[in-house]
Amino acid sequence: MEAVRGGKVEFHYIRLANEIEGRVASGHIGIGERLPSLRRVQEQKGLSLSTVYQAYVELENRGVIEARNKSGFYVRAQIKKLLPLPSAGHFSLKPLKVKVNTLAGVLQNLFDHPEMIPFGAAIPGPELLPVKQLSRMAREIGATYLLKAGGTGYGSPTGQPELQRQIARHLDWYDGFSGEEIIVTGGCMDAINLCLRAVASPGDIILVESPTFLCYLQLIEDLNMRVLELPADPVHGLDLDVLARTVEEHDVRAVLLNSNFPNPLGYRVAGEKKREMVRIICGRGIPLIEDDIYGDLYFGETRPTTLKQYDEQGLVLYCSSFSKTVLPDLRLGWVVPGRFKEKVKRLKFNALIATPKLNQMIIAGFMETGAYERHLRKMRNTLKVQVGNMTRAVANSFPGDTRMSSPEGGLVLWVELNRGIDSLQLFTRAAEVGISILPGAVCSSSGQYQHCIRLNCGVAWTPAVQSAIVALGGLITELMA
Amino acid sequence: MEAVRGGKVEFHYIRLANEIEGRVASGHIGIGERLPSLRRVQEQKGLSLSTVYQAYVELENRGVIEARNKSGFYVRAQIKKLLPLPSAGHFSLKPLKVKVNTLAGVLQNLFDHPEMIPFGAAIPGPELLPVKQLSRMAREIGATYLLKAGGTGYGSPTGQPELQRQIARHLDWYDGFSGEEIIVTGGCMDAINLCLRAVASPGDIILVESPTFLCYLQLIEDLNMRVLELPADPVHGLDLDVLARTVEEHDVRAVLLNSNFPNPLGYRVAGEKKREMVRIICGRGIPLIEDDIYGDLYFGETRPTTLKQYDEQGLVLYCSSFSKTVLPDLRLGWVVPGRFKEKVKRLKFNALIATPKLNQMIIAGFMETGAYERHLRKMRNTLKVQVGNMTRAVANSFPGDTRMSSPEGGLVLWVELNRGIDSLQLFTRAAEVGISILPGAVCSSSGQYQHCIRLNCGVAWTPAVQSAIVALGGLITELMA
Numbered sequence: 001m002e003a004v005r006g007g008k009v010e011f012h013y014i015r016l017a018n019e020i021e022g023r024v025a026s027g028h029i030g031i032g033e034r035l036p037s038l039r040r041v042q043e044q045k046g047l048s049l050s051t052v053y054q055a056y057v058e059l060e061n062r063g064v065i066e067a068r069n070k071s072g073f074y075v076r077a078q079i080k081k082l083l084p085l086p087s088a089g090h091f092s093l094k095p096l097k098v099k100v101n102t103l104a105g106v107l108q109n110l111f112d113h114p115e116m117i118p119f120g121a122a123i124p125g126p127e128l129l130p131v132k133q134l135s136r137m138a139r140e141i142g143a144t145y146l147l148k149a150g151g152t153g154y155g156s157p158t159g160q161p162e163l164q165r166q167i168a169r170h171l172d173w174y175d176g177f178s179g180e181e182i183i184v185t186g187g188c189m190d191a192i193n194l195c196l197r198a199v200a201s202p203g204d205i206i207l208v209e210s211p212t213f214l215c216y217l218q219l220i221e222d223l224n225m226r227v228l229e230l231p232a233d234p235v236h237g238l239d240l241d242v243l244a245r246t247v248e249e250h251d252v253r254a255v256l257l258n259s260n261f262p263n264p265l266g267y268r269v270a271g272e273k274k275r276e277m278v279r280i281i282c283g284r285g286i287p288l289i290e291d292d293i294y295g296d297l298y299f300g301e302t303r304p305t306t307l308k309q310y311d312e313q314g315l316v317l318y319c320s321s322f323s324k325t326v327l328p329d330l331r332l333g334w335v336v337p338g339r340f341k342e343k344v345k346r347l348k349f350n351a352l353i354a355t356p357k358l359n360q361m362i363i364a365g366f367m368e369t370g371a372y373e374r375h376l377r378k379m380r381n382t383l384k385v386q387v388g389n390m391t392r393a394v395a396n397s398f399p400g401d402t403r404m405s406s407p408e409g410g411l412v413l414w415v416e417l418n419r420g421i422d423s424l425q426l427f428t429r430a431a432e433v434g435i436s437i438l439p440g441a442v443c444s445s446s447g448q449y450q451h452c453i454r455l456n457c458g459v460a461w462t463p464a465v466q467s468a469i470v471a472l473g474g475l476i477t478e479l480m481a
Numbered sequence: 482m483e484a485v486r487g488g489k490v491e492f493h494y495i496r497l498a499n500e501i502e503g504r505v506a507s508g509h510i511g512i513g514e515r516l517p518s519l520r521r522v523q524e525q526k527g528l529s530l531s532t533v534y535q536a537y538v539e540l541e542n543r544g545v546i547e548a549r550n551k552s553g554f555y556v557r558a559q560i561k562k563l564l565p566l567p568s569a570g571h572f573s574l575k576p577l578k579v580k581v582n583t584l585a586g587v588l589q590n591l592f593d594h595p596e597m598i599p600f601g602a603a604i605p606g607p608e609l610l611p612v613k614q615l616s617r618m619a620r621e622i623g624a625t626y627l628l629k630a631g632g633t634g635y636g637s638p639t640g641q642p643e644l645q646r647q648i649a650r651h652l653d654w655y656d657g658f659s660g661e662e663i664i665v666t667g668g669c670m671d672a673i674n675l676c677l678r679a680v681a682s683p684g685d686i687i688l689v690e691s692p693t694f695l696c697y698l699q700l701i702e703d704l705n706m707r708v709l710e711l712p713a714d715p716v717h718g719l720d721l722d723v724l725a726r727t728v729e730e731h732d733v734r735a736v737l738l739n740s741n742f743p744n745p746l747g748y749r750v751a752g753e754k755k756r757e758m759v760r761i762i763c764g765r766g767i768p769l770i771e772d773d774i775y776g777d778l779y780f781g782e783t784r785p786t787t788l789k790q791y792d793e794q795g796l797v798l799y800c801s802s803f804s805k806t807v808l809p810d811l812r813l814g815w816v817v818p819g820r821f822k823e824k825v826k827r828l829k830f831n832a833l834i835a836t837p838k839l840n841q842m843i844i845a846g847f848m849e850t851g852a853y854e855r856h857l858r859k860m861r862n863t864l865k866v867q868v869g870n871m872t873r874a875v876a877n878s879f880p881g882d883t884r885m886s887s888p889e890g891g892l893v894l895w896v897e898l899n900r901g902i903d904s905l906q907l908f909t910r911a912a913e914v915g916i917s918i919l920p921g922a923v924c925s926s927s928g929q930y931q932h933c934i935r936l937n938c939g940v941a942w943t944p945a946v947q948s949a950i951v952a953l954g955g956l957i958t959e960l961m962a
Contacts, residue, residue, distance in 0.1 A: 142619025
């Protein structure tokens with residue numbers, strides 16, 4: 001037997017390592033799962049303790065597992081390119097009138113059915129959120145805040161200083177930030193709505209990337225603006241030459257972008273490229289509305305930079321929110337509007353007067369304890385595992401010609417199916433079996449992406465969720481037949 | 482002595498009644514104050530118990546005091562016409578482009594200084610609000626709501642069913658109302674903003690009354706619409722003939738009105754007149770945005786009707802909120818948009834996604850206990866007393882040529898000063914001594930009312946508040962010199 005020859009010991013640990021890697025690849029051992037202890041495997045397999053240990057080190061070297069301090073070995077999240085990347089969109093040089101709301105209105109019923117498997121909306125599940133800490137904070141603030149001086153009146157239209165300070169502390173990349181530059185809003189979409197209204201008028205052209213976030217298009221339609229869609233590469237994002245040519249050739253009134261892990265593609269943009277984007281756009285005096293809602297949900301080692309960091313003219317309106325990282329329901333976001341501050345403040349005041357102090361004080365209290373940064377670290381790990389599990393499940397359950405994004409952060413996967421598939425039809429069939437998805441048709445105004453879907457990875461990885469992916473794969477196969 | 486003759490007893494009780502009425506009129510005995518007990522007065526004055534009793538009955542008959550069950554006699558709120566009514570505005574047949582925001586922006590600093598005597602904004606003081614009950618409810622809901630199924634997700638864009646049901650129950654004038662007709666919003670201005678956007682476009686003419694609520698004008702300016710101002714009589718409101726002629730002669734796209742106790746005039750409109758208004762406006766297919774935010778704050782015996790009650794075509798968009806009656810900070814209002822429901826829902830979703838469930842559940846919980854109706858009864862009484870005190874203080878402290886509204890509900894007084902007074906100058910002088918007021922200049926786009934001011938009566942009646950009115954009177958006298 002080969003095992004008797006010189007390479008005997010290696011043979012055993014390699015065989016064991018291969019066996020475990022195979023079980024991880026097939027999904028028998030889940031991402032984030034703890035491997036059995038060395039002693040347990042030693043007993044089960046009749047191998048020496050050092051052989052098992054060597055197998056685990058080998059798996060660690062291969063990037064399959066990781067050792068955690070004193071608690072053993074765990075399967076790592078591997079967001080490997082298990083499937084080819086989706087194709088980039090086609091570039092249409094025509095600004096388009098947007099018409100997505102009618103279709104979106106039909107789809108939005110997905111928000112109203114909590115019993116569905118929620119792959120549709122990009123929402124973090126309750127397991128990802130600091131529910132207990134927030135409940136404690138809500139109880140404490142709720143009981144006391146009205147009894148303080150001025151507690152019952154309207155808050156300041158720009159927000160509570162307590163929360164502004166905490167946000168400023170969190171945005172530590174921004175030198176000399178005091179918090180007064182911030183206007184607190186009722187979520188990120190409220191911030192973007194205010195920004196669009198502050199910098200553009202009906203008929204104006206707004207540049208977005210393609211595919212893009214459905215709600216951008218809905219807002220632009222509501223405001224009777226037009227959209228110019230620039231195709232983004234699933235890994236490299238926008239082409240700078242094309243961007244430069246586009247803002248030169250078109251009367252672009254504003255640019256609206258997810259700066260990090262854009263919805264739906266999820267790629268990461270290097271800092272130098274961001275600097276160049278700001279130069280190209282703001283260099284022409286064009287306001288750049290930056291939506292950084294996913295910036296804290298990175299899967300790599302460091303937080304990516306923001307476009308705002310490279311803004312020397314006050315032309316970047318930096319928007320973000322707590323909806324993806326703390327709690328959607330509190331409806332709290334913010335904007336650093338640069339030179340448009342007075343206009344944004346006025347538009348906010350006139351429509352909403354103020355944001356509830358109650359909600360702001362809950363988040364401010366939560367952040368003040370330092371719990372926010374701790375929570376983010378934990379959330380990023382869990383989310384990365386969920387995206388890895390989802391990625392693998394799609395690779396295993398969807399037809400062989402499926403293509404898929406390889407997100408480096410954020411909540412969603414972008415999946416390109418066979419061109420014969422109508423994702424609206426898939427949406428309907430999936431809804432019938434209790435699964436919501438987002439059809440690609442609503443991620444553009446140009447009629448592309450009819451064969452694509454977006455999947456939310458914010459949902460906790462359970463057998464029911466895994467089955468739902470298998471079921472989706474089955475529906476796609478059926479639709480192709 | 483006359484007292485010895487036949488009319489002796491009458492003489493004593495009449496003299497006593499006159500004396501007390503004089504002390505009430507001069508402000509030595511405040512509105513809402515309890516009169517000394519019969520026995521106390523008997524001892525002090527050396528009169529018989531029955532004489533004192535007769536004097537009190539006489540005062541009750543004169544409407545000066547009222548007996549309260551087992552607790553004695555109290556000075557009634559008398560919102561008497563102590564001063565002549567303000568003049569009605571001039572009618573300009575021209576739709577105007579609105580330009581109030583720049584000035585309003587300067588004035589709005591009044592929201593940011595809680596240490597000022599707050600006569601500027603129309604806000605109920607903490608003493609008027611159910612602070613303890615709301616704190617209890619906020620603590621309870623805050624501690625528990627996230628732990629329920631679906632607690633962490635976005636709420637429905639139309640609102641929480643619990644709150645919709647409670648609002649429907651409160652709107653008991655509306656037969657067969659289930660709550661599903663309602664869209665919950667982030668306050669009344671949010672509701673009005675959504676309605677204006679749903680029914681009109683930039684450039685369109687919006688009809689309002691004059692003087693009107695500053696924030697209407699600010700919104701209309703933000704939306705690039707035009708305004709047509711119809712002067713309202715301080716007692717009778719709009720002239721129906723003029724209204725009919727105006728909607729016939731102008732391309733009015735929508736009408737925006739406070740239906741009850743309009744800000745700033747505070748008059749009451751009879752039900753029959755409301756029916757006629759709806760007939761005139763909606764009969765021409767014009768949407769009527771009804772803002773009933775003050776409807777529950779009536780000083781009479783019964784709640785006034787709404788315009789919505791006479792709407793047979795679904796053209797009335799009924800807006801209201803909890804900001805004036807429960808708590809401004811929760812930022813909760815609602816709209817019953819009639820036939821515009823889908824459009825309003827979509828506009829709300831696209832900009833705000835949803836209203837925080839936390840805030841909605843707090844109010845729903847508060848209303849469910851029946852505490853809301855009890856609270857409103859108490860609040861109306863207190864508010865009526867405050868308006869009465871304010872009215873008298875203005876009559877006593879302002880120059881003799883002052884004119885003043887005689888509100889039948891709501892939070893504010895409208896005061897017309899000598900035409901030589903520039904109320905913006907008065908605003909500045911008052912701010913210097915720690916008093917905020919609203920200058921009439923911002924209550925119209927037509928340049929009228931520069932010599933008028935609006936005073937908030939939501940503030941509790943204290944010696945400091947009384948002194949502030951005296952101080953205002955002094956500033957006016959100085960400005961006239």
